[in-house]
Amino acid sequence: MGDVVYRCVIATSRAVFRGLGLRIELRGEEHLPTTGGAVLASNHVSFLDFLLVGLVGVERGRLVRFLAKESVFRPPLLGWAMRRMRHVSVDRAHGTAALRQAVRAAEAGEVVGIFPEATFSRNESLRPFRRGAAAVAVWDQVPLVPVVVWGGQDVLAVRGRWFRLRWGVAVTVVVGEPLRPGPHADPAVVTDVLRARIGDLLRDREAARDRQPLLTR
Numbered sequence: 001m002g003d004v005v006y007r008c009v010i011a012t013s014r015a016v017f018r019g020l021g022l023r024i025e026l027r028g029e030e031h032l033p034t035t036g037g038a039v040l041a042s043n044h045v046s047f048l049d050f051l052l053v054g055l056v057g058v059e060r061g062r063l064v065r066f067l068a069k070e071s072v073f074r075p076p077l078l079g080w081a082m083r084r085m086r087h088v089s090v091d092r093a094h095g096t097a098a099l100r101q102a103v104r105a106a107e108a109g110e111v112v113g114i115f116p117e118a119t120f121s122r123n124e125s126l127r128p129f130r131r132g133a134a135a136v137a138v139w140d141q142v143p144l145v146p147v148v149v150w151g152g153q154d155v156l157a158v159r160g161r162w163f164r165l166r167w168g169v170a171v172t173v174v175v176g177e178p179l180r181p182g183p184h185a186d187p188a189v190v191t192d193v194l195r196a197r198i199g200d201l202l203r204d205r206e207a208a209r210d211r212q213p214l215l216t217r
Contacts (some may be wrong), residue, residue: 028175037106073202143178
């Protein structure tokens with residue numbers, strides 16, 4: 001049932017993206033393994049990032065189980081869908097429980113999606129990273145795959161209780177080569193390397209915009 005809901009959400013979101021005329025460029029998706037556990041770690045600029053980063057999994061035949069703040073699960077319909085899709089609720093006051101769920105998911109061969117900044121960055125400057133993504137990769141010995149997403153903040157702009165949609169926006173999703181920390185690696189050190197790698201991808205994202213849009217293939 002959960003995967004049926006997830007696939008319906010994917011189909012609906014892609015139809016909406018087409019209707020909005022989004023020019024989505026996805027590059028480097030081959031860096032996500034097609035089998036086995038993995039962690040996708042991305043910068044975070046908009047509410048659409050879950051759907052956009054999730055496209056990396058879609059292209060590789062995977063479903064990404066994201067960690068999302070607990071408030072996302074409160075609205076009845078959205079909360080029902082999030083739970084059916086097996087996303088993980090994060091209570092920031094008790095984040096260890098969510099981290100344990102992420103560890104179990106990756107250990108079971110799932111792709112776990114984490115936004116290490118834990119909130120939106122309103123510009124290209126990355127916020128400090130939390131160590132959860134690196135910790136899951138170290139504990140489970142799975143690839144830690146850096147991702148950069150950019151453009152979603154221009155599609156859906158939120159101002160208080162109001163939001164505004166824009167058509168024809170260029171969106172970039174770039175996947176970098178995975179980090180493969182050893183079993184005794186320090187998650188703090190791995191987090192620093194991850195942040196530097198995502199920063200490099202963020203600065204280089206312009207190179208991806210010259211390619212054909214994903215959703216018009």
